[in-house]
Amino acid sequence: GQNIDQPTEMTATEGAIVQINCTYQTSGFNGLFWYQQHAGEAPTFLSYNVLDGLEEKGRFSSFLSRSKGYSYLLLKELQMKDSASYLCAALDSNYQLIWGAGTKLIIKP
Amino acid sequence: GAVVSQHPSWVICKSGTSVKIECRSLDFQATTMFWYRQFPKQSLMLMATSNEGSKATYEQGVEKDKFLINHASLTLSTLTVTSAHPEDSSFYICSARDRGDYNEQFFGPGTRLTVL
Numbered sequence: 001g002q003n004i005d006q007p008t009e010m011t012a013t014e015g016a017i018v019q020i021n022c023t024y025q026t027s028g029f030n031g032l033f034w035y036q037q038h039a040g041e042a043p044t045f046l047s048y049n050v051l052d053g054l055e056e057k058g059r060f061s062s063f064l065s066r067s068k069g070y071s072y073l074l075l076k077e078l079q080m081k082d083s084a085s086y087l088c089a090a091l092d093s094n095y096q097l098i099w100g101a102g103t104k105l106i107i108k109p
Numbered sequence: 110g111a112v113v114s115q116h117p118s119w120v121i122c123k124s125g126t127s128v129k130i131e132c133r134s135l136d137f138q139a140t141t142m143f144w145y146r147q148f149p150k151q152s153l154m155l156m157a158t159s160n161e162g163s164k165a166t167y168e169q170g171v172e173k174d175k176f177l178i179n180h181a182s183l184t185l186s187t188l189t190v191t192s193a194h195p196e197d198s199s200f201y202i203c204s205a206r207d208r209g210d211y212n213e214q215f216f217g218p219g220t221r222l223t224v225l
Contacts, residue, residue, distance in 0.1 A: 030212065031212055043216050050212075087152065091212060097143075101151070
């Protein structure tokens with residue numbers, strides 16, 4: 001079956017760095033997305049990886065290893081506004097998004 | 110960037126009434142739109158995939174007679190929750206895929222439905 005695993009909750013300190021891991025098993029693979037979702041709002045796009053390696057975009061970076069079925073989202077210089085849920089989603093062979101349950105990130109001052 | 114709107118943003122209704130939610134792609138043509146439901150502190154659950162001009166494909170466990178989906182044009186899909194009950198109260202989110210890009214889905218802002 002298809003499955004996405006990511007931690008349920010993580011806590012980090014303002015100004016620090018945090019890495020949110022995601023492992024996936026899908027029928028075919030057409031890329032890995034990370035979305036940010038604040039409470040009561042729809043998800044917003046953060047990153048898309050389809051090739052192995054690290055993609056850097058400002059304070060956020062995303063890494064993909066297709067052979068390991070593994071991705072991570074790296075957040076640097078954490079700010080209080082980064083407190084949110086981070087959703088990992090893999091695009092399968094039918095171009096259907098398979099969603100993880102999300103990681104709730106709590107930032108402490 | 111691609112923009113998707115949803116209307117209404119929130120709705121409160123009495124049990125037994127029907128509620129229609131609209132999802133529009135404002136600056137692109139969406140051959141495929143997706144309807145999700147999200148309960149508090151849970152992840153997105155795909156309800157159905159809607160292709161323009163054809164019947165929607167429903168996920169297992171989603172009643173197609175209760176959640177009517179119409180995708181009559183390349184920019185509009187509607188979800189009608191028929192005879193809504195309190196257990197249907199949820200956050201409903203649509204997303205749309207640009208006909209020229211199979212990879213990314215663009216999300217609407219969501220509709221919060223509360224059934225009394």
